[in-house]
Amino acid sequence: MLVIKLGGSAGINLDPFCEDIARLSRTGEKLIIVHGGSDATTRLSEQLGRPPVFITSPSGHTSRRTDRRTLEIFQMACRGVLNQQVVERLQRLGINAVGISGMDGRLWVGQRKAAIRAVENGVTRIIRDDFSGTVDTVNPQIIHTLLSGGFIPVISPPAVSTDGEPMNVDADRAAASTASAVGASALLLLSNVPGLLRQFPDESSLIREIKRTDFQRAEGFAQGRMKKKVLAASEAVLAGVQRAIIGDARAAEPITSALAGQGTVFA
Amino acid sequence: MLVIKLGGSAGINLDPFCEDIARLSRTGEKLIIVHGGSDATTRLSEQLGRPPVFITSPSGHTSRRTDRRTLEIFQMACRGVLNQQVVERLQRLGINAVGISGMDGRLWVGQRKAAIRAVENGVTRIIRDDFSGTVDTVNPQIIHTLLSGGFIPVISPPAVSTDGEPMNVDADRAAASTASAVGASALLLLSNVPGLLRQFPDESSLIREIKRTDFQRAEGFAQGRMKKKVLAASEAVLAGVQRAIIGDARAAEPITSALAGQGTVFA
Numbered sequence: 001m002l003v004i005k006l007g008g009s010a011g012i013n014l015d016p017f018c019e020d021i022a023r024l025s026r027t028g029e030k031l032i033i034v035h036g037g038s039d040a041t042t043r044l045s046e047q048l049g050r051p052p053v054f055i056t057s058p059s060g061h062t063s064r065r066t067d068r069r070t071l072e073i074f075q076m077a078c079r080g081v082l083n084q085q086v087v088e089r090l091q092r093l094g095i096n097a098v099g100i101s102g103m104d105g106r107l108w109v110g111q112r113k114a115a116i117r118a119v120e121n122g123v124t125r126i127i128r129d130d131f132s133g134t135v136d137t138v139n140p141q142i143i144h145t146l147l148s149g150g151f152i153p154v155i156s157p158p159a160v161s162t163d164g165e166p167m168n169v170d171a172d173r174a175a176a177s178t179a180s181a182v183g184a185s186a187l188l189l190l191s192n193v194p195g196l197l198r199q200f201p202d203e204s205s206l207i208r209e210i211k212r213t214d215f216q217r218a219e220g221f222a223q224g225r226m227k228k229k230v231l232a233a234s235e236a237v238l239a240g241v242q243r244a245i246i247g248d249a250r251a252a253e254p255i256t257s258a259l260a261g262q263g264t265v266f267a
Numbered sequence: 268m269l270v271i272k273l274g275g276s277a278g279i280n281l282d283p284f285c286e287d288i289a290r291l292s293r294t295g296e297k298l299i300i301v302h303g304g305s306d307a308t309t310r311l312s313e314q315l316g317r318p319p320v321f322i323t324s325p326s327g328h329t330s331r332r333t334d335r336r337t338l339e340i341f342q343m344a345c346r347g348v349l350n351q352q353v354v355e356r357l358q359r360l361g362i363n364a365v366g367i368s369g370m371d372g373r374l375w376v377g378q379r380k381a382a383i384r385a386v387e388n389g390v391t392r393i394i395r396d397d398f399s400g401t402v403d404t405v406n407p408q409i410i411h412t413l414l415s416g417g418f419i420p421v422i423s424p425p426a427v428s429t430d431g432e433p434m435n436v437d438a439d440r441a442a443a444s445t446a447s448a449v450g451a452s453a454l455l456l457l458s459n460v461p462g463l464l465r466q467f468p469d470e471s472s473l474i475r476e477i478k479r480t481d482f483q484r485a486e487g488f489a490q491g492r493m494k495k496k497v498l499a500a501s502e503a504v505l506a507g508v509q510r511a512i513i514g515d516a517r518a519a520e521p522i523t524s525a526l527a528g529q530g531t532v533f534a
Contacts, residue, residue, distance in 0.1 A: 078347075081347070084346065084433065088431060103351055144416075145412060
């Protein structure tokens with residue numbers, strides 16, 4: 001079983017991704033797809049006259065400021081449109097996909113952060129009405145139910161909080177938790193980069209493999225969004241997934257390439 | 268098994284509806300929920316600077332003009348937000364709901380209309396790029412899969428066309444097709460009216476029961492959106508569903524009330 005996370009950044013073409021999913025699925029491989037929707041959310045936010053706000057934590061992680069209205073915009077773009085675009089393409093390729101969110105079947109449950117710290121111009125601010133958190137529990141029954149019915153699950157954030165509210169979560173880390181919960185043999189994190197670069201943005205400095213003793217050091221090479229991907233890949237392997245691969249979603253056969261070792265392999 | 272369609276008009280409160288679902292679900296009754304999203308779509312269309320356009324067919328049925336962008340707005344509002352609001356409420360009540368659309372698992376498949384006729388100021392116009400149609404085939408496997416996994420399906424339009432494109436469909440009629448495909452004993456069509464009125468809008472003129480010999484005559488009493496509800500209720504009963512009830516979603520226990528015969532019962 002494989003968990004494949006497709007990034008939601010600009011410039012990612014869904015067609016080669018879905019064609020590769022269809023090819024692999026026909027070999028009998030069980031596939032679980034997770035996707036984000038960052039770029040689509042930003043565009044919709046702007047169309048609705050609410051440009052997105054990004055906040056940086058004291059540890060340097062960047063995330064979207066998510067009040068309840070932003071969460072709704074996120075659900076519209078990510079769950080309403082992008083999720084169904086993946087489903088639509090897969091079905092045209094003969095794959096019976098079903099789109100769900102992390103709320104459906106209480107797949108992804110976590111504690112909503114009561115307060116988050118945001119650093120702005122060197123000053124740390126506390127935000128209390130943010131609908132974000134981390135997945136603490138994965139309830140994989142809905143995935144097993146869909147797979148055993150012959151359906152491929154296509155999963156989108158948000159997750160659900162322990163209070164039953166929708167909650168924005170990092171889709172890379174949620175995919176990592178999912179991979180370990182279902183006992184996947186590999187987690188693929190595909191986005192618009194070739195993998196982890198030793199000297200960003202020099203693509204020739206791609207790191208091919210990272211052993212678990214080097215996971216912490218690897219985080220030091222990561223910039224911006226890549227920090228979360230390195231964290232997710234590390235978490236998956238430490239939780240029992242054999243391999244986590246940060247690969248390029250822009251390749252002609254992005255999944256096949258990543259499985260062949262193109263990208264950065266955490267093992 | 269019951270199929271319960273909740274209308275998407277303004278003024279419908281989700282809470283009593285979801286509480287009644289939770290109560291009924293605990294008795295062991297198998298429930299399938301279908302919802303529309305007309306009002307939410309209209310509001311989002313306006314927020315995005317694209318006020319909705321409604322067209323009237325030569326036979327007097329009104330429907331939303333749905334170009335591809337409108338369809339996307341519909342998916343955002345209906346599938347992205349409203350569907351998940353129902354799921355969120357049900358889960359807080361301890362019911363493990365899963366939201367899907369008519370595309371997921373190819374639940375609702377139909378022929379997209381190559382050309383639709385719209386009457387405007389007495390002139391009939393032909394529209395060729397509309398993403399709308401009627402459900403011809405229901406593939407109920409995804410419903411059976413979810414129910415047997417212990418999940419309550421919450422289904423939202425759109426459907427999927429035979430060409431694999433999302434397609435706007437009337438949710439009342441899609442619910443009727445679903446009810447007959449799963450062998451439901453009843454179809455409930457709940458909205459912001461008490462039922463079919465002999466003299467609209469006089470609520471004291473509510474028609475209590477309509478026998479199948481009177482289905483065609485009943486259509487004559489219906490105005491606007493109610494025409495589709497009468498059509499849906501008639502289609503369900505003629506396709507083998509024992510009862511179809513057009514009832515009031517605004518009641519304190521809307522489902523229990525409708526099942527007790529409050530509303531207009533087609534049998």
